[in-house]
Amino acid sequence: HMPNMVNSLVVGGHFIAPDPFGPVDGSIDKFKEPVDAALGAIGLTVDYVDDWYPYHEWWGEVHCGTNAVRTPSTTLWWNLD
Numbered sequence: 001h002m003p004n005m006v007n008s009l010v011v012g013g014h015f016i017a018p019d020p021f022g023p024v025d026g027s028i029d030k031f032k033e034p035v036d037a038a039l040g041a042i043g044l045t046v047d048y049v050d051d052w053y054p055y056h057e058w059w060g061e062v063h064c065g066t067n068a069v070r071t072p073s074t075t076l077w078w079n080l081d
Contacts, residue, residue, distance in 0.1 A: 007061035015039050018061050019048040
């Protein structure tokens with residue numbers, strides 16, 4: 001099994017994700033490539049973290065070891081279109 005990139009943290013313009021340790025073709029990680037392309041297209045920079053031993057092996061990921069202070073939105077989610 002591999003680290004789950006969905007279990008991540010977004011801070012500002014950065015998407016902090018576990019390193020998936022995907023198959024490498026040349027110098028390109030084939031699991032990172034589509035994530036970088038999709039998130040880059042919406043203005044996010046992907047930062048990969050090696051969380052294999054501290055979290056992944058113990059059934060967690062990056063979001064399990066993070067703490068972020070956020071300002072709540074003033075927009076009521078139930079009023080969004």
